[in-house]
Amino acid sequence: MALSGMRGLSVFISDIRNCQNKEQERLRVDKELGNIRTRFKSEKGLTHYEKKKYVWKMLYIHMLGYDVDFGHMEAVSLISAPKYPEKQVGYIVTSSLLNENHDFLRLAINTVRNDIIGRNETFQCLALTMVGNIGGREFAESLAPDVQKLLISSSCRPLVRKKAALCLLRLYRKNPDVVNIDGWADRMAQLLDERDLGVLTSSTSLLVALVSNNHEAYWSCLPKCVKILERLARNQDIPQEYTYYGIPSPWLQVKAMRALQYFPTIEDPNVRRSLFEVLQRILMGTDVVKNVNKNNASHAVLFEALALVMHLDAEKEMMSQCVALLGKFIAVREPNIRYLGLENMSRMLMVTDVQDIIKRHQAQIITSLKDPDISIRRRALDLLYGMCDVSNAKDIVEELLQYLSAADFAMREELSLKAAILAEKFAPDLSWYVDVILQLIDKAGDFVSDDIWFRVVQFVTNNEDLQPYAAAKAREYLDKPAIHETMVKVSAYLLGEYSHLLVRRPGCSPKEIFSVIHEKLPTVSTTTIPILLSTYAKILMHTQPADPELQKIVWAIFSKYESCIDVEIQQRAVEYFALSRKGAALMDILAEMPKFPERQSALLKKAEDAEIDSAEQSAIKLRAQQQTSNALVVTDQRPANGTPQIVGELSLVKIPSMSDDQHTSADQGLSQANGTLTTVDPQPASGDLLGDLLGPLAIEGPPGAVQSEPNAVSGLEGVPSSADYAAIVPVGEQTNTVQPIGNINERFYALCLKDSGVLYEDPNIQIGIKAEWRAHQGRLVLFLGNKNTSPLVSVQALILPPVHLKIEISLVPETIPPRAQVQCPLELMNLHPSRDVAVLDFSYKFVTNMVNVKLRLPAVLNKFLQPISVSAEEFFPQWRSLSGPPLKLQEVVRGVRPLSLIEMTNLFNSLRLTVCPGLDPNPNNLVASTTFYSESTRPMLCLIRIETDPADLTQLRMTVASGDPTLTLELKEFIKEQLVSIPTASRPPAPAPPAAQPTTPAALTDPGALLAGLL
Structure with missing residues (x-):
């Protein structure tokens, strides 16, 4: 935009650039805003030039991030100016400062309409651009017919018609009723015959929006889209300015193929043949080159073509060609191309029978599991999961188990679940399945859900031939010095039921089995202790006639837990202690569990319910599922x-x-x-x-x-x-x-x-x-x-x-x-x-x-904080660099609930604020730090200092500092609310639910309950 001749504007911009810090900039901006406000309120009328200059300054201040809450009427009034420079400023600034719901826009609708239906093409373009940017239902209802006339007018220049198409697209998105389907379908087909590629590209964007809502009305546009693709594929009549790195208008190709994916089928054999010829040409003519920009354009076209091939359910030969092409892509160095190759292979597994062809690339897919990029690793895992069958299950599961030890924590849960599902679904024999699940628990116990080891127990219980093998494997794992608690659960259960089948093996006498299990008791949580008590009772049952020494030890354990505060542990201890005195009758009481009824596996049901994620759905299925x-x-x-x-x-x-x-x-x-x-x-x-x-x-x-x-x-x-x-x-x-x-x-x-x-x-x-x-x-x-x-x-x-x-x-x-x-x-x-x-x-x-x-909903400010501890060397330079308002704010807060420093530290930890001891020399003060995350800012370090008065705990001085003024203010007020407003435990208790609540000290283990007690 030309700003020459506006000396005042140039000086203002120079002043802003010469400011030494944010505070100087704010003072200069406030001074300028005060001057502009005074001039706008002046009884002396402003010339169009002066008004234009001040409105430019308002826009510049708005671009710097400051609120401009006045002068909107002056900006809108410039739209009606007779000359281009003033009208241009009016349109640009109005588009930037106002949204579609602003009341002042209603004042400009008639002026905008006059510009659209007028004969000045420059004014038409300005008006269409503003309406396309702002949109809004009122604009749609008032201006849509005039925009449609411009679009189909043969007397308008292509530049105007192109803007009219994009403007109509925006209005249609705001109010679909502005386009009459009955009268517009034929006009839309005529627009696709346009020779000018600018108008054609904009019209195709409009078509994509129309057919996404109702493809039935636009069947006549389908052959026109195929003709567009033919024209581009043969590079017929394509101006040089629409050729990008030798590719004829890649944007138009992508839009045309996207529109075709909304039509369920192509019944005309001639149209279908022409389309497949184009797709074949795209598949054959795309390769990876060194130029990144050309790669991006050609692969945008290619992957849209692949999506269309899958949507149309093409012949096996073309599908094989697609897989071969994707096989090349997953082996290249460029990570974006590898990702897209893996993703599209996964999609092809969903819609076509190409599993045997994809298996040829299994080695390269497994290599992708070790890629530095986690998104590529995720896609490789999805693909391996989808392509697994009886023939390759053993290799794939073993690879997944090897990869598990080095996998990111973010992937281990998904990796464990998929490995367990594949092992169950395609197990060549049950002993291999038991080996896989026990390895899984051993390597990633924290990420193995209970239903995985439940399923192993069901298999072992229902298959007698498997019971000695499973018990022996469980005994081997217990010899490890450190095993996961889930392994303790499954091993204890299996040995409790089937250890009597191992008595002739070395190290498997009842006393030895008991000893190796009992060694794990001090390391497990209260949820595992009941399983161990059940195991002890089962071991006693299998040692009839009783071993007096072993019986004495186990009775002592039962007696110890008879007074346990946990109800479940206490009940089991009492009952097992009483039952274990029944002698030989214990064999009948604690007999082996019966077989589980045959039902669908929980893991396989989970696999069916969540077969593959949305990234592997075809375009149409994905859009349908969003609803x-x-x-x-x-x-x-x-x-x-x-x-x-x-x-x-x-x-x-x-x-x-x-x-x-x-x-x-x-x-x-x-x-x-x-x-x-x-x-x-x-x-x-x-x-x-x-x-x-x-x-x-x-x-x-x-x-x-x-x-x-x-x-x-x-x-x-x-x-x-x-x-x-x-x-x-x-x-x-x-x-x-x-x-x-x-x-x-x-x-x-x-x-x-x-x-x-x-x-x-x-x-x-x-x-x-x-x-x-x-x-x-x-x-x-x-x-x-x-x-x-x-x-x-x-x-x-x-x-x-x-x-x-x-x-x-x-x-x-x-x-x-x-x-x-x-x-x-x-x-x-x-x-x-x-x-x-x-x-x-x-x-x-x-x-x-x-x-x-x-x-x-508790989606409050502190949920987006990440605790971080800072040292003195890190804290003080940051604290000094944030010199004062608005980045550093201080306030004396009165009416604070009396809290000791320990209680306040606990509160801050619950708010995700890390208290850093030793940074403040005054023992009555408290220093904390945290990191704030949002989409619009980089991670922002926040520093907090609390100065308390031991003589009066109801007041304190709080200083909060960060690199963003809004964040500083919001965090200060949020902490203030927490210090003043949280209800205390001394208030009357809340009414209880209808059923009685047992009072148990177990509630004290809840951090929220503990904090409530402190407050």
């Missing part, structure tokens, strides 16, 4: 009265299939074995009805494998109490006749400090929450549980996100069955620092009662 729900419904099959059973069978209803990545994270709260479900997390208190639903009744897997710990549930924390509040504050006044259970104000603050708990509860429903946070992204799962024996209907869950959060939520079923639970995943992304909170607008109908609540 479906990811929710899981878990249904309880207990009697209506809720009478406890030993085994409560649960069914899993999928709505619809989720990706592997989604299963491995969203299903962490549930472990599915042989068609039923069991909890992975410890069990809830008996007062938690939903906890009972998914608690100890949902047992599938080896008896004794599911333990109870009273303060947690499957995917949820325990029942809320005054010491462990766990839900969200409803927003606004609630007028529902159904009243919530518990103090919901306390629950919000509790979930600010921890990542799981009860979000909301009333007599009909319990909403739980479980979250994971990584840098600026988060994944949150809502657990919606029906507590009644009647369904909840008209269920709706909407997210009202603040502007700084991008949230995607899966659809929730309209009905939650009786005593069922729905899991609803949310994906969150933090765009910039803010204390605003997202709101869940949730409603349901029970019988005749309609209940609606608005619940704040």
Whole structure:
């Protein structure tokens, strides 16, 4: 843009560039804004030149990142200026400063329309550009007919028509009704005959949007798209300016092929033959060259052609050619090309029968597992998983096991799950399967879910020939000096049941088996101890007549645990101690477990539900699935009265299939074995009805494998109490006749400090929450549980996100069955620092009662903090460099809840602020640091200093510093709120749920409960 002759603007820009620091820049900007505001308010009218100059300055200040909240009317008024320089400024600045909902835009609609229908092509282009940038429903309703006339006008220059096509595309996206399908389909086909490639490219962009909504109306455009591709493939009549590194208009080729993927079939044999000739030419003519720009363009065309080939289900010969081409790509040095090659091979596995051809590249795919780029490693893992069958399963699983030791922690869970699924699905014999799973547990125990070792136990129990081999392998692993707790569980269970089959082997006498298992007891958690107690009882049973020495040792252990605070351990110890005194009758009481009924494997069901992720779906399938729900419904099959059973069978209803990545994270709260479900997390208190639903009744897997710990549930924390509040504050006044259970104000603050708990509860429903946070992204799962024996209907869950959060939520079923639970995943992304909170607008109908609540979600500022400890050498240079406001803010905070330094340190740790001891020489002060993550900023180091007064703990001085002024302000206010506003434990306790809650010291192990007690 030409700024010559505007001396004042040039001087202002020079002044800004010469500022030494941000504070000087802000002062200069404030001075200029004050001057502009004064001139705009002056009674003396401004000339168009002066108005233009000041509006340019406003735009420059806006580009620097400062708020410009005045002068909008002056910018809009320049649109009606008669001369081009002023009109240009008006359009540019209006496009930059105002959004589609701004009231001032309505004042300009008539002027913009006059420019569009006028004869001045320059003014037409300015108007179309602004409308295309701003869009908006009012613009769409007022200007769409005029834009359509320009687009189809034969008297307009191509430059105007090109802009008209893009402008109409924006208006159509805002309001699809502006394009009349009946009258526009033929016009759209005529536009595809255009010779000018600029107009043709813009029109094809419009076509892609139209056919994505309704391809039926645009069948006449299909042969036209094929002719466009023929013209480009033969390089006929293609101007030099549309040839990119020798490739005729790659953008147009991609758009045309994208449009064709929205049509289900091509019935005309001539059109189909012409299209395949073009695709053949693209496949044959694409290779990897040294020029990166040419590679990018040619491969954009190639991979869109591959997607179209898969969509059209081409002949086997062409598919083989595609695989051969992809085989070359996965071997090149350029990582982007390798990634695309692996991804498209995975897609081809989904839609065509090319598995045998892809197997030829197995060695190269395995090599990609060791690639430095984790995204390539993930795609290689997906591809190996998809191409595995009986013929190559052994090689692939062994490679996965070797790779497991060196794999990233982010991949190990997915890698373990897929290796277990492949081992079960394609095992040549059961002993090999047992070897694989035990190796898996040994190498990656932290990432092996319980349903994997449950499945091994089921196989061993149901196959007598396998039992001695499995017990012997378990005995071998116990000789290792350090093994994972999951290995202790599976080994203890197998040896408890089948160690008597090994008595003739060295080192396998009952006393030796007991000793090697008992060595592991001090290293295991309370959830494993009950399994070991069951094993001791089984070993005693198999040593009838009794070995007095061994019997004495085991009785002493049982006696020790008879007073254990854990109810499950205590009950087993008492019962086994009593049973072990029955002598020979113990053989009948503790006989071997019967065979498990044959049901579908939990792992294979998981493989079917999550066969391959969205990256491997064809373009049409992917777009269709975006409209479906990811929710899981878990249904309880207990009697209506809720009478406890030993085994409560649960069914899993999928709505619809989720990706592997989604299963491995969203299903962490549930472990599915042989068609039923069991909890992975410890069990809830008996007062938690939903906890009972998914608690100890949902047992599938080896008896004794599911333990109870009273303060947690499957995917949820325990029942809320005054010491462990766990839900969200409803927003606004609630007028529902159904009243919530518990103090919901306390629950919000509790979930600010921890990542799981009860979000909301009333007599009909319990909403739980479980979250994971990584840098600026988060994944949150809502657990919606029906507590009644009647369904909840008209269920709706909407997210009202603040502007700084991008949230995607899966659809929730309209009905939650009786005593069922729905899991609803949310994906969150933090765009910039803010204390605003997202709101869940949730409603349901029970019988005749309609209940609606608005619940704040705990996606708060501290969830996007990452604790980091800094040394004195790192802290002080950073602290000094942030000299003052707005990067460093200080405030004396009064009305603080009295906290000792230890209590404040615990609070800060819960807020993800790392307290750095020894940095402040005053022992009454506290220094903390953390790192903030958002999409719009690099990771930002934040430093906090708290100065307390021992004589008056209700006040303190707080200093917060960071490299971003908004972050500094928001973090200071957030910490202030936490210090002043969190409810204390001294408040009246929240009302308890209907069922009685057992009081147990186990709750003290919950960090949230511990913190609540401190506060």
